[in-house]
Amino acid sequence: MRIPGVISFLVASLCLAGCTSTASVDALDLQKPSNETTSSVIRPPAPIAAVPAAMAKNASKAEMAPMADIAPVDKDRPFGLAEEETVAFPAPELPDNAEPTVEPAALVSPPRLLSRAAPPMLAGPVTRYGFRDAKPINFGRGASPRHLAVHGVDVSRWQGNVNWDKLRAQGANFAYIKATDGGDHLDPMFTRNWRNADAAGLKRGAYHFFYWCRTAGEQADWFIRNVPKVEGALPPVIDVEWNGESSCKRRPSREKVLEKMQVFMDKLERHYGQRPIIYTAPDFYRDNLRGEFLDYPFWVRAVARHPAKVYPDRKWLFWQYSGSGLSHGVTGRIDLNVFHGDERQWRAWAGGRISVADAD
Structure with a gap:
């Protein structure tokens, strides 16, 4: 009398296990990266924006500087553009083990204009280096x-509550602000930084830290979903580098x-x-x-030698020359950057009237 009951129990258990296994496989399928390739992006018939011709000249075949001439990453500063996993100067209210939060609204709603549209030209005169x-x-x-006229900064959560008015007064004419990394951060x-930098009169732009374990299309969509399309903003930035401290070892x-870079950049260029x-x-x-x-256009990091020695075959638009800057506007250190041109060239380029080559 008990045998049929045991058999029924075993059959029911196997069915339940089969359902559980199927659910697990489906969950894994949802996380598989897509087979996205560059050809999946339809390129516009003509460039959307004027191409900085200074960047388009054929590069020379000069040899790269030996690795001994390239400064190692400063262990006392955030990695690259303040990548989140290796920072040394977290904001007081954000402990080291805190994870970046994701705004739920960003997942389901179109980008919001976080502030008034900026005019095409600079809000005020260029502030000298201080x-x-x-x-x-x-x-x-x-x-x-210091021989170049237009300096600026890049910031992320790790600079905490930035006093943008003080930062502007000390010599920051532009700011690149960390927006996203990967496909969900x-x-x-x-x-706050996007609004307040604009209110203080800085030209502002947003950057994305590229994560090599997510598809380019996902990352581009995430950036577009969270970064407003605002008149007068600087071009978006893709931050590409190797980060040994990242959870992605690929x-x-x-x-x-x-x-992957081409897919990401094509999507951003079409949108912005x-x-x-x-x-x-x-x-x-x-x-x-x-x-x-x-x-x-390229923005290069060179904190020990001039870019001409570290990147001898490359024209550059911005130079990140220090990761140990000090300002009354932030607690701790901040990345310092400079535009490759004089004040007139900066105003013309930032206003979208001429390319970098025309300014040279």
Whole structure:
């Protein structure tokens, strides 16, 4: 009498296990990366924005500087553009183990205009350099970034509550603000920084830290969903670098890196009507970008030697020359950057009237 009952129990258990297994497989399928390739993006018949021709000139075949000439990453500063997993100066209210929060509304609603539309030109005159540096570098006679007129900063949650008026008064004319990384992380200070930088009269732009374990299309969609399309904003930035501290240990081939970058940049260019700027560091540039993307503006990190020595075959638009800047507007250190041109060229480029080449 008990045998049929046992058999029924076993059959029911197997069915339940089968359902559970199927549910697990479905969950895994949802997380599979798509087979997205560059060809999946339909390119516009003509460039959306004027291509900085200074970046489009054929690069020379000069050899890269030996690795001994490239400064190691400063362990006392955030990695690259303040990548979240390696920062040393968290905001007091954000402990080291805190994870970036994601605004639920960003997942289901279109981008919100976080502030008034900025005019095409600068809100005020260029403020001269007034920063201090905890680790100043002698870049050589005539090569100091101080000889260039227009300085700025890049910030993320790790700078905490920024006093933008003080930062502006000390010499920040522009700010690149961390917006997103990967396909699901939104910097919790982005909205506040985006509004307040504009209110203080800085030209502002947003950057995305590229995550090599997510598809490019997902990441582009996430950035577009969270970064407003605002008149007068600086072009968006894709931050590409190797980060040994990241949870993603994948290092795609050069071919795959270029493909993913192109997909991401095509989507942003179509949406914002501006050609994205590529930020990179020496090792990533050496492995992937030398001789590539000649019609894109570059923002290069070179904190020990002049970019001409670290990137001898590359025209550049912005130079990140220090990760140890000091300002009355922030607690701790801040990345310092400079525009490659004089005040007239800056106003013309930032206002969208001429390309970088025309300014040279």
